[in-house]
Amino acid sequence: MSKIPGHIIDEIMSASRIEEVIGEFVQLKRSGSNLKGLSPFTNEKTPSFMVSPAKQIFKCFSTGKGGSVVTFLMEKEHYSYPEALRWLANKYNIAIPVDREPTAEELAAANEKDALFIINEFAKNHFVSSMNQTDEGKSIGLSYFRQRGFTQETIDKFQLGYCLNTGSDLTDAALEKGYKFEYLDKVGLSKERDARKFDFFKGRVIFPIHSASGRVLGFGGRTLLNDKKIAKYFNSPESSIYNKSEILYGLFYAKGEIIKLDECLLCEGYTDVISMHQAGMCNAVSSSGTSLTKEQIRLISRYTKNITILYDGDTAGIKASFRGIDLILEEGLNVKVLLFPDGEDPDSFSRKNSREDLSQFIATNRQDFIAFKAGILLEQVQNDPLQKANLIKEIIHSISLIPDPITRSIYAKEIAMKYELEESLITTEVTRLRSGKWADSIDEPWLKDAPILQPEPAEKQ
Template sequence: MIPREIVDRIFDAARVEEVIGEFVSLKKTGANYKGLSPFNNERTPSFVVSPSKNIWKDFSSGKGGNAVTFLMEHESLSFPEALRYLAKKYGIEIPEAEEMSAEDQAAANERESLMLINTFAQEFFTDQLHHTDEGKSIGLSYLKERGFDGKTIEKFNLGYCPSAGDAFSKAALAKGYRLEYLEKLGLTRQRNDQPFDFFKGRIIFPIQSISGRVLGFGARTMQRDSKVAKYFNSPESEIYHKSKVLYGIFQARAEIAKADNCYLVEGYTDVTALNQAGITNVVASSGTALTPDQVRLIRRYTPNVTILFDGDSAGIKASFRGIDLILAEGMNVKVLLLPDGHDPDSFSRERSYTEIKQYFEHQSQDFVVFKAGVLMQDAVNDPLRKAAAVKDIVQSIALIPDHITRSVYIQACSTRLDIEEIALKNELNKLLRKDARKKLQVGEDVVPETEAKAPRQTLAPASGTAPQERELMRLLLTYGNEEINVPLPGGEEAEKVEVTLPVCDVIIGELETDGLQFENFRYQRIFNEYCEFREREELPSNDWFMRHEDPHISQLAVDLVSQPYELSAMWEERFHIYTTTEDKRLMHSVMDGIYTFKLRRVMQLITKTEEEMKNATPETDIMQLLERKKRLDTVKMKLAEFSGSTIL
């Protein structure tokens, strides 16, 4: 249990834009930041971060919250785990009442157990590399021969698994980690009921999530035997899905956003070698074919990708499908062809940073143009192969979502391929129509949406008070601590006396006077907590409910105070158009919210009374019901007058 004062310190220290900025590329728009949703596949940014409120809201998925809830949603952490993550980030020490044993930790939660084991494994392998004779003589010497210095080795937490066969497995089991979990992660296997290390005698490359948690491992053999697989990789597990991970993304994410470009390579050593040379905005697909999830992971930080090729024509053509995936996501793709006989590792080791940078900048070329050159080179003097190549190129252009970009490529290809533009356009339109028919058959939208829509909320029937309750709760959470001048009842108009009160006192007083409660139990819970604060003569902090330990309450609070748009100061500064915002007419907004809520409740009572009158029996006191309805009608008209509502 983390003490409440420590929780408050963590919330106070955590800046939501800093935390989320590690996972999502954010751009400042007015007082807020915007980016692409990490929870939905969208092309128009609808993910908003408000530093002033210290909250975020994803208008495409409907999710929202504070820094803690973001980590819970995005990294699948529990509330305490998210707090510990932030405490570590901001240097806040969390006192532990009693240290849990490794056995207890492993039993607490399978997913977290797997994460704990991977962390232990990474630390074990790193220690073996630096502090054992075998690790230093075999692993460390190999890495230094490849040109990696201590800084790069430490940056990527490289390690070594001893060749003894079971050194790691013995150490993990001795710490209390379960053999079942070691096997699930692919770290340990069994032969004749004896556990052994799957990565024995190999250099270890930890594969990390965006937040730096170890998800799996790549392992390179130190043997020269061609029959031995050069690389072993962790199997798929509950925490590791290779199609959703990019090697080096944790180290590169900030540099990718800063450079507004991502270099994409194939292997682990390609990433580490380029980093050693000073090129830090680079990630690897780890030898697997590029997947849509990996493409979207890059797109969080930049729409620009440069793919490095080593000159192998068969490999280049095989990669075209993966590049088409990037185009389909609306991203800009360039290709960088390295000199013959070089891969990113060897190329970077033979050149200075300046030479590498200049080569990358000058030799990068647009993918569609590059693809046209490669395919047409193979189709020289062969009309059928040329026709097939043209269709292949147009298929790639058809994947691009933006029609203007498609038109520009059609024009460029017409010139390069020496084919009439109208012919290319006809082929393009044929492909687009074919794709549209497919989507219609499976019920998809023919025209891609610019923004994913949040699920529709089912509201209470018109006879309920859901909209009025929501508005009143929004006012309470947004302005509860603000003070307004409220006229005291009684006296002549000229002698009206005003009293200054917090908005929360006005709302609480009005509702308690009439004995009214919220039908929504979470609204009522927030209202009750506010009342408890006022009984202690305290006011909750502005973000108290947005940082509430109950995620349902914090999510609700964020939903209520978040607005998809905000009025730009430009209206006044540049155009001298002056508007009256809600905070400038707060007393009116608050009283209108209260009276509208009360009015709806009175109308509910009138409806109920009318039903009772319809079903009246001789024993029923009909006069009493008529008198009640008359009083309610009077109250209704008075409230309607106060709130400015028209009653039909």
């Protein structure tokens, strides 16, 4: 890559505002003349990460890391020094010499992570070009996205694409550019069988998956065939740059709005996120083809403490999601749940309603986790007192996971009033659960075998 001239480096550093850059990764709040937030390098509960707009430096007291805006990007995103400068130049619209394509020798000399990022960026651009500039891409890939109601602006924003069904179009193009097949295989773009190399995503529309800073980590690919023997979604395998349990689809586009609104809308699928953004609800993300994990919840907590989970009317799937709700509570975040009308999901509902109507629907219909969990389980409990007792124990178990004692106390009072119980009984049970002395006393077969304690379904198909 070409060297960045010194005068351009000076221009980049002069234009960069450390509080703006770090604000894309951390929710910062005013603390005197400085800004404070939770460390992006640890899972701390008490903010110890400081930013000084006056001095244009940061200091993380939980890790000892500190320095300039360039240092932050190198530590947080593992950029090299030139990569951090180029990221800043792009953010602040500063022109730098255009890079040529790296040669095979240069790529081989780079470390593996750099090589994988470069290849993913090449693949993303190739998929976009294939969809917008070939007859097959326009008639199949672009047509599919437009039938879903996505505008060209939305398609471009999310860098949606298409992998031609010729068999090895991407692989051939990458090898011709000098990219190593070893790296194409590691990121899951190309495979080899019987000495024949082929594209893993052939014939599929493509959803690039980005890091919080916009780097392409992997891809989701959806088949357009109605063949039940074929998996509807393929996703990139895990690699040294892609760990799906630590990634949220759409976060790159949503983080600013999440901080601004102090709320994250958590969806199930790629198209849910895209449709929500197109409708103006730009604080929506999804769990990127995996059950909700602690790492993903902690990632959200860097930007907000408030999560609203959006579900369609699939009751079995909702019950399976209870584990995810408990994980959110355990991490000390506030969680509400919204059920869409029967037959609707965030994708379909957002396409039928204006931003104002959608926002009003969410604000009016979301419930706290107690009302939501009780409403779902009461459908099975009816008037059986033993089953009702087990339902209450399930809710108390969720309350016991909340780390803040004041919040636990408020919910204990609420559940006592709701079910006409003595508050002391609820408090005692919560204390017993938190002390680790609680043994599973739920012995009703219908509840023990129900899917409510299983992981929630992965990427909505």
